Amino acid sequence: MMTAEEIPGSRTEIRVRYAETDQMGHAHHMNYLAWFELGRTELMRVNGVSYAGLEDEGILLPVAHAELDYRQGAGYDELVWIRSRVKQVRSRTVTFAYEAVRAEDEALLARGTTTLVCTDSDLRLRRIPADAQRVLEQLKRAAEGESSGDDVPAPDRERFS
Amino acid sequence: MMTAEEIPGSRTEIRVRYAETDQMGHAHHMNYLAWFELGRTELMRVNGVSYAGLEDEGILLPVAHAELDYRQGAGYDELVWIRSRVKQVRSRTVTFAYEAVRAEDEALLARGTTTLVCTDSDLRLRRIPADAQRVLEQLKRAAEGESSGDDVPAPDRERFS
Amino acid sequence: MMTAEEIPGSRTEIRVRYAETDQMGHAHHMNYLAWFELGRTELMRVNGVSYAGLEDEGILLPVAHAELDYRQGAGYDELVWIRSRVKQVRSRTVTFAYEAVRAEDEALLARGTTTLVCTDSDLRLRRIPADAQRVLEQLKRAAEGESSGDDVPAPDRERFS
Amino acid sequence: MMTAEEIPGSRTEIRVRYAETDQMGHAHHMNYLAWFELGRTELMRVNGVSYAGLEDEGILLPVAHAELDYRQGAGYDELVWIRSRVKQVRSRTVTFAYEAVRAEDEALLARGTTTLVCTDSDLRLRRIPADAQRVLEQLKRAAEGESSGDDVPAPDRERFS
Numbered sequence: 001m002m003t004a005e006e007i008p009g010s011r012t013e014i015r016v017r018y019a020e021t022d023q024m025g026h027a028h029h030m031n032y033l034a035w036f037e038l039g040r041t042e043l044m045r046v047n048g049v050s051y052a053g054l055e056d057e058g059i060l061l062p063v064a065h066a067e068l069d070y071r072q073g074a075g076y077d078e079l080v081w082i083r084s085r086v087k088q089v090r091s092r093t094v095t096f097a098y099e100a101v102r103a104e105d106e107a108l109l110a111r112g113t114t115t116l117v118c119t120d121s122d123l124r125l126r127r128i129p130a131d132a133q134r135v136l137e138q139l140k141r142a143a144e145g146e147s148s149g150d151d152v153p154a155p156d157r158e159r160f161s
Numbered sequence: 162m163m164t165a166e167e168i169p170g171s172r173t174e175i176r177v178r179y180a181e182t183d184q185m186g187h188a189h190h191m192n193y194l195a196w197f198e199l200g201r202t203e204l205m206r207v208n209g210v211s212y213a214g215l216e217d218e219g220i221l222l223p224v225a226h227a228e229l230d231y232r233q234g235a236g237y238d239e240l241v242w243i244r245s246r247v248k249q250v251r252s253r254t255v256t257f258a259y260e261a262v263r264a265e266d267e268a269l270l271a272r273g274t275t276t277l278v279c280t281d282s283d284l285r286l287r288r289i290p291a292d293a294q295r296v297l298e299q300l301k302r303a304a305e306g307e308s309s310g311d312d313v314p315a316p317d318r319e320r321f322s
Numbered sequence: 323m324m325t326a327e328e329i330p331g332s333r334t335e336i337r338v339r340y341a342e343t344d345q346m347g348h349a350h351h352m353n354y355l356a357w358f359e360l361g362r363t364e365l366m367r368v369n370g371v372s373y374a375g376l377e378d379e380g381i382l383l384p385v386a387h388a389e390l391d392y393r394q395g396a397g398y399d400e401l402v403w404i405r406s407r408v409k410q411v412r413s414r415t416v417t418f419a420y421e422a423v424r425a426e427d428e429a430l431l432a433r434g435t436t437t438l439v440c441t442d443s444d445l446r447l448r449r450i451p452a453d454a455q456r457v458l459e460q461l462k463r464a465a466e467g468e469s470s471g472d473d474v475p476a477p478d479r480e481r482f483s
Numbered sequence: 484m485m486t487a488e489e490i491p492g493s494r495t496e497i498r499v500r501y502a503e504t505d506q507m508g509h510a511h512h513m514n515y516l517a518w519f520e521l522g523r524t525e526l527m528r529v530n531g532v533s534y535a536g537l538e539d540e541g542i543l544l545p546v547a548h549a550e551l552d553y554r555q556g557a558g559y560d561e562l563v564w565i566r567s568r569v570k571q572v573r574s575r576t577v578t579f580a581y582e583a584v585r586a587e588d589e590a591l592l593a594r595g596t597t598t599l600v601c602t603d604s605d606l607r608l609r610r611i612p613a614d615a616q617r618v619l620e621q622l623k624r625a626a627e628g629e630s631s632g633d634d635v636p637a638p639d640r641e642r643f644s
Contacts, residue, residue: 015521017517017520017521018344018345018350018517018520018521018524018534019344019350019352019516019517019520020517021344021345022340022341022343022344022345023216023340023343023344023345023346023347023348023398024221024223024345025345026223026345028340028341029194029223029224029227030191030192030194030195030341031191033190033191033194033502034191034500034501034502034503037500037501037502038498038500038501041501041560045560050560051501051559051560052558052559052560055184055559060185062185062190062231062234063190063231064230064231065228065229065230065231066190066227066228066229066231067226067227067228067229068226068227068228069225069226070223070224070225070226070227073223073284075535076345076534076535076538077524077528077533077534077535123234176360178356178359178360179356179359179360179363179373179505179506179511180355180356180359180505180511180513181356182505182506183501183502183504183505183506184501184504184505184506184507184508184509184559185506186506187506189501189502191502194341195339195340195341195342198339198340198341199337199339199340202340202399206399211399212340212398212399213397213398213399216398236374237373237374237377237506238363238367238372238373238374345538346543346545348545351516351545351546351549352513352514352516352517353513355512355513355516356513377506382507384507384512384553384556385512385553386552386553387550387551387552387553388512388549388550388551388553389548389549389550389551390548390549390550391547391548392545392546392547392548392549395545395606445556
């Protein structure tokens with residue numbers, strides 16, 4: 001059984017850029033949305049769902065909802081790990097959950113969720129393509145620490161929510 | 162009685178920058194956090210609470226929580242109004258609520274809330290200074306469409322939440 | 323005769339956003355490229371050349387070259403004026419020059435130039451459309467403090483270059 | 484003899500973020516300034532000059548001048564290498580030169596230079612600390628393909644300028 005930590009692509013490393021800091025001396029809070037985006041596209045790409053590829057087919061995944069909790073600031077030049085997982089998959093939406101932790105001591109900096117809707121290039125809602133949905137479902141089950149045939153949620157399933 | 166619309170500083174106008182668009186053809190979703198920040202600092206400054214001034218006194222207001230709902234995209238060069246109001250004030254936190262609407266037709270593009278915590282320059286929690294708190298309380302009541310001595314919430318009080 | 327200052331759209335006002343500051347306590351130097359872009363699109367739009375409109379016709383104006391000189395920092399919440407003018411127009415390129423000055427005291431913060439090339443939507447070079455070129459030529463002459471039939475450069479013609 | 488390519492820290496890899504794209508479908512041109520900054524801080528840190536460390540000592544290196552030439556666009560999700568080298572060191576300034584190349588085919592996307600000035604925390608000019616200057620001088624000579632005792636410039640010394 002695979003733990004959430006071991007899902008390929010579930011951890012993206014970024015280094016806080018000077019341009020991302022603000023005068024409080026940490027990365028400005030809006031950057032986490034860019035980092036989480038980096039995390040989910042990495043998770044998807046490594047597992048065979050290329051967001052760039054979806055766009056080439058005229059399929060978009062705009063963000064419809066985002067929630068962020070900030071705990072500690074991320075300092076300039078610090079390494080930060082973005083841990084991404086699929087939290088929920090529906091026919092037209094997918095929700096990812098994220099943690100940003102400082103690489104040095106794994107201190108939690110922030111966590112959050114984003115819900116994406118599947119649309120065509122005119123932003124009309126449509127179903128997530130079957131292949132992508134299957135991968136997302138597998139990633140969701142893996143994140144729950146389940147084997148793929150197992151419907152029982154892991155105890156820590158909702159630790160982000 | 163003042164309506165929420167008439168509170169000085171409650172509407173900030175921005176024009177969507179090319180640099181803010183992404184390849185989906187609209188402003189990237191992270192920019193709303195910068196726009197909302199612009200909205201709340203404008204609301205505060207116009208009403209006598211300068212965020213720059215607070216920082217000079219060693220008082221910071223980092224964002225602890227943010228929620229965003231996205232409805233429609235904001236196109237390049239479009240004028241967008243950010244409507245900001247105080248939703249909740251506590252001794253150490255203040256929550257602002259926002260709407261981003263397209264100026265041309267007042268279509269709702271996004272809405273959201275951010276909760277800020279009051280800290281000293283070492284990011285230790287502290288009480289919001291009394292002067293600032295009084296202003297924030299007044300802004301909250303004004304946003305609720307109440308006269309200042311009136312505790313009955315206006316019917317649309319919770320339209321954001 | 324119109325002076326450069328009086329050209330409609332030649333001055334764009336921005337307020338430095340918190341998100342634009344860095345931990346040195348001023349707007350990060352990359353933001354000037356976004357501000358200059360805001361300046362030139364304002365200058366063009368007010369004078370009848372909509373960049374959004376050009377894009378709808380499949381005409382792009384990507385930046386091919388940029389130069390920036392930084393003199394003083396722009397502080398959070400400060401009002402900054404971006405003064406934009408057309409410096410050179412050729413069949414396939416146009417160069418804009420900019421000054422960023424602090425509104426309060428008109429202190430020079432930065433100046434720069436950007437050269438844009440005209441391309442089709444596949445980024446192949448093409449001529450600037452005749453209408454746009456005519457406007458850009460007029461803006462160039464106006465910036466030089468010339469009447470349109472006057473080839474003698476104003477004394478301060480090259481103050482940016 | 485070390486070639487410029489082999490200088491530790493002279494190559495930084497970034498992946499183009501969705502948030503960095505604009506509606507032309509490539510990374511917005513301002514991001515290169517953030518990427519170049521990432522490149523030079525990596526080059527400095529790996530060679531023993533921590534920019535974060537300098538700031539802790541009250542020494543800042545704000546950008547005074549920047550020049551950028553753009554050749555091709557950087558697409559979303561593409562890997563880009565930033566090659567950084569020291570081009571010139573003076574007592575109070577240091578100039579870095581950069582190339583951004585697409586990792587896949589090493590196509591040149593952009594190149595540029597930035598000149599930084601050394602200041603104290605009040606932005607007053609000061610000399611670059613001796614230790615940092617020595618490292619920067621070594622990096623300059625290494626970039627020129629010279630052994631450290633060799634003053635003859637390599638033939639391709641000025642290929643960026």
